[in-house]
Amino acid sequence: MTKLVSIIIPSFNRESIIKDTLDSVLRQTYSTWECIIVDDGSTDNTLNVVNEYCFKDNRFKMFSRPIESMKGAPTCRNIGIENSLGDYIIFLDSDDCLITTCLENRVLEFGRNNNNDFLVFPMAVKVNNEITIKKIEQSDSYLKDFLSYKLHWQTMCPIWKKQFIHDLKGFKEGYPRLNDPELMIRALLVPNVKFKVFTDAGYDTIYNMSVVNWVSLKDKYYQSLLLFVPEVCGNLSDGKKDYLKKYLNNYLKVWFRDFMFPSQLNLVKQNNNLINLFYKNKIISLFKMFELKCLLFGYRVLFFLERNLRNLIINIT
Template sequence: MRDQNTAYLVSIIIPIFNREALIVETLQSIKNQTYLNWECILVDDGSTDQTIEVIKSFIEKDQRFVLLKRPELEEKGANVCRNIGMAKSSGDYLVFFDSDDLMVSTYLEKQLQNIVNNNADLSVCKMDFFEKNDRYFTRKKPCYHQELWENYVTRQLTILTGSVMWRKRFLDSHHLNFNIKLQAAQEWDFISRGLLHAPVHAFEDSLLYHSRIHGF
């Protein structure tokens, strides 16, 4: 790969709604990335707490963070916000992330290196889950198999939006975006439709992504 800190732009797209208590950890994990050439597009879905003020404090110090707002006439929802972020993104590669999850500091570097070295359309990394008491755990289902689409749609694999880096050109060529009519299983729908187009895929055998579990 070319100069690992300048070669390609990665766009990180995050829908946000009332996350003032958790968004700092997420944004700090992005700011701590060893790969430097990224933009983080945060699309607000109408927050009423101090989320916007928290984000603005990051933007003041680092203009790689960008804040957008869902137009009032647009339908409310995370999927609408993801589509807005994707349309506004300038990156060669895209990551759809959640506003309460965490990236390991080498997430962008290793995912990008894996996808470029394998000339792939997407890279899937290892992930785990954590609770509010910082107890980390993994699930029994693997996150990768050579027969990726078949095993994913039959629920044999655990893949979340945050564990995948996509080549933007692949998503654009197949006109892939998030279904704004769905109220559940939005990421399953998006990923399964993407995999249906038989992308060249690669697996990054590193634990790079922490997904927060609520309700404990």
């Protein structure tokens, strides 16, 4: 029997680019699909653009996030899950695309690997119209990798059995960032989970990398860590895998790597909150907590002295 694939796409103010995404769905060589677009309260012409596709092809279905529901892509994806009819589910962002044979090949591989809960395929990254293939590395433990911020794949790479993703209860709502690793960690923690990663396959999706607003990203990453860390630690404890908590230390490293530069030295409260959070959840030791706080204090002092010395020299000249 032919399997139905549900493609779930959250959208928000995407009138200028969502056509490319929907056109990539229309071009699929595999025709047994439904495409569920869930709008997150767009204020531009996105709804009209999507409705044109729904009118032309009834495999496209449009939903809107209820105003009382939490805003964000995770909520929209969960609405999509609840309204999907497919045997399999693929999540696609509204600025990304499927290669023409994506669905055909994924369904074919699921037929060959039907005992698996999900399959994972490589993607390509598009930056300024240049495409780079993002190969997936072989790993002895993809769970440890995702816990260590070694994120081998993103939202569009897996194809899921609907029952499995439904049993997982979909995405955690309220996360501005880190939705994908949180979901994947939870999936990989399921007892006896079965999955296959096609490390040698060609890419079948294209991720469009947009320009990053670092100020906005900083706040989103900070807010997400406040939710992500206790959630993941709780899941590890429930699965009697507390010994894996130490790998989450890399998420704190990423915070300091990406956001601790001179113009952001006013992040005293956020830095302390995160250090305390990682200590409270037994990811870092008491010694490491004090070491980090002392280093950050020393860094702020040096920056203060350097700035005042510079001002002194300017005033002398």
